[in-house]
Amino acid sequence: MARRDEPQQSRAELRERVLTALRELLRERTFDTLSVADIITAAGVSRASFYFYFAGKQAVLAELVRRAVGAGHEAAQPWVQAAADPRETLRAGIDAGAELWLANAAVLRAIVETWASDPQLRELWLAQMETFTDATITRIEADRRANPAVAARLDGVDVQALAASLTWTGERLYYLAACGVPPFDDRAVLVDTLTHLWVSALYD
Amino acid sequence: MARRDEPQQSRAELRERVLTALRELLRERTFDTLSVADIITAAGVSRASFYFYFAGKQAVLAELVRRAVGAGHEAAQPWVQAAADPRETLRAGIDAGAELWLANAAVLRAIVETWASDPQLRELWLAQMETFTDATITRIEADRRANPAVAARLDGVDVQALAASLTWTGERLYYLAACGVPPFDDRAVLVDTLTHLWVSALYD
DNA sequence: ACGCTGACCAGACACGGCGTATGGTCGGGC
DNA sequence: GCCCGACCATACGCCGTGTCTGGTCAGCGT
Incomplete structure (x- = not known):
């Protein structure tokens, strides 16, 4: 044998x-x-x-997630680094996020549904979200320094918390889209809505 | 025996x-x-x-959720029905939501972590979210008719999708708070941030 | 006073998944 | 030629699930 x-x-x-x-x-x-x-x-x-x-199936999933998400940081980079007109680059970043989720829907859906029940996966996913949050904070602070209107709008606002909540909102809506839950199963609606939330929270 | x-x-x-x-x-x-x-x-x-x-432990959880959430509708009613100055009643509603989650943290946390894996619980939770979304839509449409500024702001926006995304953002942030994930474990931060998101998306 | 019925119990079962242990087969380097 | 490390099939003990069996108890009608 x-x-x-x-x-x-x-x-x-x-x-x-x-x-x-x-x-x-x-x-x-x-x-x-x-x-x-x-x-x-x-x-x-x-x-x-x-x-x-592998220590178990969770460990396999963890590795898949690490790989899938590596590309995510690059997707967000344009908005984080761009200097001018945040609205357009922001929308592009959100669309890139949708693309990323579409390409890795199965894996990302799996971890979103599992991280609460496994310490390793929990740490992995929370760290992941924190990475995105940190990138968002960096960008917001840059906008704040460069643009008085933004500074005025965000006066008295906890930027850390705002960035985190926008990150998690993205996680949730992308996830629902991956699950086919309406109305987020329509990609245009998803991107429009998410963009509206980010823009109105930060720039409008 | x-x-x-x-x-x-x-x-x-x-x-x-x-x-x-x-x-x-x-x-x-x-x-x-x-x-x-x-x-x-x-x-x-x-x-x-x-x-x-009971058909299993899921069925027990389902019943607990139905009971816990019954109170939720009443918590949201003031904002849905109130005619004037949405900002204050909105904040009060969000705070009432936090109260509700605090009181039923264990049960709500359980269903949020479980609904994806069980058809019955999935239907229950999605229906629940839809109920909140519908209430939000009702209120937004009323504001839109009554207030030209709101109507202008929401021009071309998919209200259904916006309401749903705000509902799900609430779900996520309340859940993270219940899990003790910073910065949402601080109730004041949680309520401030959520209020900021709702107000800026709808009224600012 | 009797027995029936319905609510409840303890215990055991078959099944299936998990994680580990055993013993064996192969290929490639020395 | 041999040995070692990578890999295999198989089986084990453990635990959780959902179902089934057989039995105890209370109340009620007669």
């Missing part, structure tokens, strides 16, 4: 097989309905090997 | 014992870590009786 199905698959690319197997499975079923048996069957990997490389 | 521990507890108040037992347990542990065994032990009820009255 113990024959190699794929004779010459390079060694530690077995990890990769597990990761892509989970990513594929998530396109059809939700994370909580997936068992380790499902994953290793799809990956063509033994139970023992699975537990050698 | 089979002696009645509480000799003369009226009959179908056994249901109630289960409900309050879960509510109490949720004050200390999260829903997903609770087993049916835990619940029936705390309630002093047999496994068979439990399954006679």
Whole structure:
């Protein structure tokens, strides 16, 4: 027994097989309905090997999330760094976020539904949100210094809290969109609404 | 055996014992870590009786949620019905929401973390959010008719989507507050920020 | 006084998922 | 030629679920 199905698959690319197997499975079923048996069957990997490389299915999901979200920071960069007319770059950033969520809907949906129940995932996701919040704060403070109107508008406002709430609003609406909950399943509506919230909270 | 521990507890108040037992347990542990065994032990009820009255622990949670949220509609009523100066009544409504979440933090937290994984709970929670969204729409439309400035501000805006997004933003921030995630664990910050988002999106 | 019925109980069951342990097979480096 | 590390199948103990069985108790009608 113990024959190699794929004779010459390079060694530690077995990890990769597990990761892509989970990513594929998530396109059809939700994370909580997936068992380790499902994953290793799809990956063509033994139970023992699975537990050698991963602490459990949460660990696999964590890795997928880290990868999926790496691209997220770049998506937000234009708005964070741009100097002029925030409204347009902001909208572009929100649209890029929608794109990112669309591309990784299955994985992101899984973590949003799971982070509360697992310490590792919780820390990962909270840290992730904090990263976006920090980027937002940086940009807001820059606007505040450069633009008296913005400074006036934000007078007495807790910028940290405002940035965090905008970040989390994004998380929620993108998530609902990924779930197909109306009216956010319509991408144009999603982007318009989110943009309206950000613009009116910060600049109007 | 089979002696009645509480000799003369009226009959179908056994249901109630289960409900309050879960509510109490949720004050200390999260829903997903609770087993049916835990619940029936705390309630002093047999496994068979439990399954006679409830389809599972989700069904118990669903009932707790329905009760907890009934009070929520009343909390929102002042703002929905009030004719004048929305800002103050709006803030009062948001504060009442915080109060409601504080009082029922354990139950509400449980459903927010669980509704994605159970069809019944999903329908329940989505319907709940829709109810709040509808109330918000009603109020916004009234403002729009009564106040030209509001009408101008909301020109071309999808009111339905805006109302829904504000509702879900509330859900998220109240939830984070219940989880003790900063900066929302500070109630004043929470209410200020949420109020700022609503006011700037609708009236400013 | 009797027995029936309905509410309730304890306990056990089959099932399925989890995480670990065992023993064995293969390929490649020395 | 051999040894080691990567990998496999299998099975185990544990725990939670939902169902089923058999039995105890109260109240009520007769």
